[in-house]
Every structure is written in C-alpha cells, then in structure tokens.
Amino acid sequence: MALINDHFLKLTKNYLFADIAKKVNIFKATNPKANIISLGIGDVTQPLAPAVLEAMHKAVDEMGSSETFRGYGPEQGYDFLREAIIKNDFAPRGVKLDPSEVFVNDGAKSDTGNIQELVRWDNSVGVADPIYPVYIDSNIMIGRAGINQDGRWSNITYLPCNEQNDFVPSIPDHKVDIVYLCYPNNPTGTVITKEELKKWVDYAIKNDVLIFYDAAYESYIQDDKIPHSIYEIRGAKKVAIEFHSYSKTAGFTGVRCGYTVVPKELTVAALDGTRYQLNPLWERRQCTKFNGTSYISQRGAEAIYSPEGKKQVKEVIDYYMTNAKIMREALVGCGFKVYGGEHAPYLWVKTPNGETSWRFFEQMLYSAHVVCTPGVGFGPAGEGYIRLTSFGNRENCEEAIDRIKKWLM
Ligand SMILES: *Cc1c(COP(=O)(O)O)cnc(C)c1O
DSSP, X not given: OOOOOTHHHHOOOOOHHHHHHHHHHHHHHHOTTOOOEESOOXXXXXXXXXXXXXXXXXXXXXXXXXXXXXXXXXXXXXXXXXXXXXXXXXXXXXXXXXXXXXXXXXOHHHHHHHGGGGSOTTOOEEEEESOOTHHHHHHHHXXXXXXXXXXXXXXXXEEEOOTTTTTOOOOOSSXXXXXXXXXXXXXXXXXXXHHHHHHHHHHHHXXXXXXXXXXXXXXXXXXXXXXXXXXXXXXXXXXEEEEEEHHHHHSTTTTOOEEEEOOTTOEXXXXXXXXXXXXXXXXXXXXXXXXXXXXXXXXXXXXXXXXXXXXXXXXXXXXXXXXXXXXHHHHHHTTOOEXXXXXXXXXXXXXXGGOOHHHHHHHHHHHHOEEOEXXXXXXXXXXXEEEEESOXXXXXXXXXXXXXXXXXO
C-alpha cells in the first residue's frame, strides 16, 4: 500500500490571490462600468531587452544546425554564464567566487524551495515575517514546520519586520538553526544596511546558523552602500547560500533563469559533529534531480551582462522605479506612511487609523477602483499594511494615484 506524504495535507491553501480575484469579480459584476486598475500585479510587464532577444534568436538558430546543436548541457549551467555572473555580479563588489560555486537554475523559486533538502528535517527554522510563501511551504512539505496553531507553525520562528525595527528582524532570542532573509524584500520593498546584515552574519558564525539569502531584487538597489549580496559581508561565505533570479532583473519570469551560490567555505555539521561542505551535496542533488535550464535561456541571460544588455535592462528597471517614485511621493503627499519603493518595485503602505489590511483593500477597491494586495496575506506581521507594485504601466500608475487622491479629498 502506498502511503501519502501527509505533510502535504497540512498545507493551508494559499487563498490570497484567489480571494482578491473573488472580491474584484463580485465588484465588477455589480459595477460593470468601473475601470479597475491593479497595483497588485506581482509580475513584470515590460518586454525583454533587445540584446536578450538577439542572443536568444542566435541560440535558436544554433539549435537548428547539426554543427552547433546542443543537447543536454551541464546541470550546473554553462561556463560562459557562470563566468559572466562572477565577473559582473560579484567581482566588482570585491567578492571572489569560483564557477563551481555558482549553480545556474530555472529561476529562484525552485532553489529557494529545494535547498532545504540539504539539511535534516528536525532543524528549526526562522523566517522574516511577512515573507515570500515558498520558504515556509517547502518546509511544511518535508515535515519541518510542526503543527499549525492559529495560522502559525509551531517549529517556525516568525521574525517580525515592522516600523519599530525598520523592517529588519531582530536576532532571535532562542535557538534557530536556519534563517531565511530576503533583501530587497518582497513584500515590504525595504532593504538592509551592511551594518544590519553584518549583525546577522556574525550571529550566524557564532551560533552555527545557516542563512538562506534571497537576493532576487538586488538589481533594484539604487544606492551602492546597500549590499547587493550577503557575501559583501566578511565571513558570510561560511554561513550563507544566496539566490538570484533574472525574473525581476530582466523580465525573465516567462523565460526562466537564475542562479544559486553555494560557497565551498560553507560547512554544516552532521550529528556526530563532523562538518561537511554543502557545495558537493547541492551539486549531487542538482545532477540527480535537475537537467539544467535551456541553452537558449542561458544565452539570453549572458546577454544581460553585455554593455548594451546592461543599459537596456537598466532602462526597464528605471521605468519601474519611476513608477514607484511617482506612487510613493503622491501617497506620502496624501498623508500615508509609505515604506519601500526606493530600492525595490514594492511599496508597503500602512493602513490609516489602524484599519485591517482587508478592510483597506475593500475601501480602495470600492472607492478608487484600485486593487492592492492585503499585507496580512504575506504573514501575521503584514496585518495593517497593503502592498502596491510598480510593475504596471505609467498611465495606470498615474491614473490610480489620481483616483486615490480624489477618493481621499
Ligand atoms: C519573484 C521572486 C523570486 C524569483 O522567482 P523566479 O522563480 O526566479 O521567477 C524569488 N524570490 C522572491 C522573494 C520573489 O519575489
């Protein structure tokens, strides 16, 4: 008899976007003339950069000729891309990596979900709250999250990020073995300074804690004092695995490519105290369960690092960040407390008068016909906030802001 992995049965359905759609649809049915604008979109909207397209077209042509056809590639990614990553994303920031420490993937979601296979099921986990749901859900699936009590998992330590701590969690006061951090952050759009990140790295070194660091939004950072990589902090290679993605950087949400860094200096103890590198384990895991992302995608990713590619990708990021700036300034002008939106495509807006996230979501929908995402959908510490994204087009952002202003007047 086959028995099910019943940890999957513990997963609570993520109703957030379904619930939003339901409320929007009901409103549409009763107000068919309303022109609803969504500032809730979590996907990029601008097309791929011409340099990327050109590289991908060329790669497709290579696939069509027997001399240049490519079959299975290296599971860890082609050297041309691994080398371009090190040369462009790390060397200029003083971070030395070897290509064998960079694993190209099909986007950061798979690896942020899969990485926990490398550590025992009974490690305790700390997550910044609010968060990207993949971190907790992947731990539930393997039985590491414990039991759900009132929407919180017993073996997960929630590290609240709020106005009091500038959206950087405090070091936990009890033992955790693994910590997930994401900066620039989704959903709050906030960043971490080198000083604050150093506290986490020092804590991890001292207490033998493993950090999973999600840097999916690093290309939105506008100020070079803010760390793009945790490895900018001395000693971080001993304790951290880092995830990158071309999804938000270069509009690759539909192309699929990213990479994970597993430094050779990083070791984790076995029960008998012997320490092992995670790098060869991840290599083995990838070679067994993953067959690489497509050659065409990897050539497209490589093109992001060409001089034209860099310029074109930056133009798109600037477009989204101008949207963010327009929305941020207008909302601050309306008296809202707004966080994020300066180094990330997300604005985290405090609801006025202590209203709940859902109540404010409804008011904005009914009065301004603008859709946002209720912050509580990203974790308990998100209550009392809403998330706006700057991934829409300029006209919609401006129109939405005008309506919000009129609604509040
Ligand atoms: C969008 C996003 C990712 C990237 O996902 P892909 O699988 O690379 O498309 C990773 N982490 C966070 C927090 C994200 O918001």
